[in-house]
Amino acid sequence: MKYKTKEKIKTTFGFFGMIIIVICWIYPVFFLLVNANKTSAQYAKGDKTEIIFGNQIFENIVKAWNIGLGDGVLNSLFYGLVGSSIAVFFAFLAAFAIVRLKMNNGLWWFLLIYSGTVFPFQMFLIPLFEAYVVFGIYNTKFGLTLFYVAICIPFATFVLRGFFLTVPWELQEAAKVEGATNFQIIYKIMMPLAKAPLMLVFLIQFTWIWNDLLFGMVLSRSVGVRPVTTALAGMQSLYRQVDAPTILTATLMASIPTLLIFLLLQKHFIRGLTLGSMNAGK
Amino acid sequence: MKDKQQAYFYIAPAVILVCLILIYPIIRTFYMSFTDNDGLNPPNIIGLANYSRLFFDTQYILPIKNTIIWTIFASFFPVTIGFLFAYSIQFLPRSNFFQILIYIPATVSAAAAGVLFGFILDTSGLFNAILTILGFEELTRDWLFQIPENTYSMITAYTWQATGINMMIFLVGLQGLPKEPMEAAKIDGASGFTLIFKIIIPMIMPYFVIASLLALINSFRVFDSIWVMTMGGPARSSETLAVTMYREGFILFDLGYASAVAVMLSLVGIIFSYFYLKLVLTKEDVGN
Numbered sequence: 001m002k003y004k005t006k007e008k009i010k011t012t013f014g015f016f017g018m019i020i021i022v023i024c025w026i027y028p029v030f031f032l033l034v035n036a037n038k039t040s041a042q043y044a045k046g047d048k049t050e051i052i053f054g055n056q057i058f059e060n061i062v063k064a065w066n067i068g069l070g071d072g073v074l075n076s077l078f079y080g081l082v083g084s085s086i087a088v089f090f091a092f093l094a095a096f097a098i099v100r101l102k103m104n105n106g107l108w109w110f111l112l113i114y115s116g117t118v119f120p121f122q123m124f125l126i127p128l129f130e131a132y133v134v135f136g137i138y139n140t141k142f143g144l145t146l147f148y149v150a151i152c153i154p155f156a157t158f159v160l161r162g163f164f165l166t167v168p169w170e171l172q173e174a175a176k177v178e179g180a181t182n183f184q185i186i187y188k189i190m191m192p193l194a195k196a197p198l199m200l201v202f203l204i205q206f207t208w209i210w211n212d213l214l215f216g217m218v219l220s221r222s223v224g225v226r227p228v229t230t231a232l233a234g235m236q237s238l239y240r241q242v243d244a245p246t247i248l249t250a251t252l253m254a255s256i257p258t259l260l261i262f263l264l265l266q267k268h269f270i271r272g273l274t275l276g277s278m279n280a281g282k
Numbered sequence: 283m284k285d286k287q288q289a290y291f292y293i294a295p296a297v298i299l300v301c302l303i304l305i306y307p308i309i310r311t312f313y314m315s316f317t318d319n320d321g322l323n324p325p326n327i328i329g330l331a332n333y334s335r336l337f338f339d340t341q342y343i344l345p346i347k348n349t350i351i352w353t354i355f356a357s358f359f360p361v362t363i364g365f366l367f368a369y370s371i372q373f374l375p376r377s378n379f380f381q382i383l384i385y386i387p388a389t390v391s392a393a394a395a396g397v398l399f400g401f402i403l404d405t406s407g408l409f410n411a412i413l414t415i416l417g418f419e420e421l422t423r424d425w426l427f428q429i430p431e432n433t434y435s436m437i438t439a440y441t442w443q444a445t446g447i448n449m450m451i452f453l454v455g456l457q458g459l460p461k462e463p464m465e466a467a468k469i470d471g472a473s474g475f476t477l478i479f480k481i482i483i484p485m486i487m488p489y490f491v492i493a494s495l496l497a498l499i500n501s502f503r504v505f506d507s508i509w510v511m512t513m514g515g516p517a518r519s520s521e522t523l524a525v526t527m528y529r530e531g532f533i534l535f536d537l538g539y540a541s542a543v544a545v546m547l548s549l550v551g552i553i554f555s556y557f558y559l560k561l562v563l564t565k566e567d568v569g570n
Contacts, residue, residue: 150303211391
C-alpha cells in the first residue's frame, strides 16, 4: 500500500514536471507561431516572446506565397504526388517479381536495387548534374520528378518485399489454377491486399520528397521548377530583403503538410519511420 | 511465358531507373575522384592526389574535425534525449499526448528547422532575448557566427529535430518489455539510475544499437541544417565534409576533389550501414 501511494505521488510529480519540459521543448514552435503573426516593425523592435493578437499572419501568408513560396509549394506537391506514386508502383512490381515470381537470385536483385540508398547523397550530385545538363533535363520538372522516382524506389522495394513475404501462397496458387495471369494477380489480389503498406510507403516517400533540399538545389534553378525547401532556403539567404515574419510564415507553411501526414499516420508511423529514417536521413 | 521470364519485365523499370540515376553516378563519382576534373579542361588521372590533399592539406583539417564533432554529438544527444523522453513518458498518464508534442519538431524538415533556428540563434534572436530576461546578459553572443559556438549551436538545432525518431524507437522497445523485472526491482528499492543502467538499458540494448547506428548514419553527413543556418561559414569555419563536398563541387568547381570527399563520406557510411543492414535484414528474415 505504502509503495503504491509513493508511486502515485511520483507519477503526479513526473506528470507536471514533464509538462514543463515539453513546453520548453516545443517553445520554438510557439515562437514560430507568435512571430509569424507580426509585422516586420513589430518583430524588429518588440520582445520576441511577446504575443500579439491580430491577423497579420494572413497578410504574411499572401506575401510569402507571392515571393516564391507559392510556386515551391505547388512544385513540391507535384513532385511528392507524382514522384512518390510512380516510385511506389515500380517498387511494387519489382518486389512482386522478386518474391512472388521467385526470381533467380532474387536477393541479389533486391540488393542491387537497395544499394542505391546505402551511399550518402553526395555520391550522386556531380554526375547527375553533368548528365542532366547534357540531356537537357537540368532545371526541368521532368528531371526532378525522374530523380525523385529513382531515389524513392529502393526503400519502397524494401518495405513491399517485406509485405509480399507475408502474403499466403495459397491465394496466388488458387488464382493460377483458375487461369489468372500475373497481371490479374497483381491487380485483383495483391493491390487490394497491399492497400495499407502502399499508403504508408507513399506517404513516407511523399514526406521525403517534400523535405528534400539538396537535390532541389543541385538539379533546379528557376522559381517555376524548384521545390518548396529550396524556395524557403532561398528566402532565408535573402534575409533583410524579405522580412523575418514573412520568412517565419513561409517556414510554417512549408511544415504543415508533413505535420498533417504525421498526425494522420501516427499509429503506423513508428514502424514505418524507424525503417524509413535511414532513407530519410540527411 | 514462364513466370521467371515475366519477372524481368516486372522488375525492369525499377532496376533501370536505379542503375541510371543512382548506381551510374556512384561509379562515375568514384572514377572522378582520381582525376583533376574542373568542369572545363579535359581531365587527367592523377591517382590519389585528391585523397592526400584531403588528409594533409591544413585547410581541410577543420572540416574533418567538424565532421567528427557532428558524428559524435549529433548522434549522442538525439539518442540519449530520445531515450530519456521515451523512458519518462511511458508510465505517465496521457503518454500519447506527450509523444505527439515531443515528436512535432521531427515532422518539420531539416531545412525548415534550420531556418527557424536561424532566427532563434540570431544576435537579436529569441535565445539571446531569453538569456537577457533571465539575467545572463553577459552570455549573449552571435551563436551562429562565433567559433566554436556555431557548430555546437547547429548541433543543438539538429538535435531538436532529430530526437523524435529516437524516442519512437525506444517507445517501441520499452513497450515490448516484460513488466515483472522492473516492478520487482522497484519494490526492492532500486533507485532511478540503478533501474535504468542495470535493468532497462540491458533489456532494450538491441534498440539502442539500432537507434545509434541510424543516428550515426545520419549525423556524419548532415547537410541541410548546416547549409541553411551558416552555409558552413563564417569563412568555412563550421563546414563539415558534406558541406565541403557541395562547396568544392558546385561553387569552386573542383569536381575531382569534391568526388574524393564524397568517396570518403561513402566509406564511413558503408561501415555504419553494413552493421545496420546486417541487423535489420537478419531480424526481418527470422521474422518470416
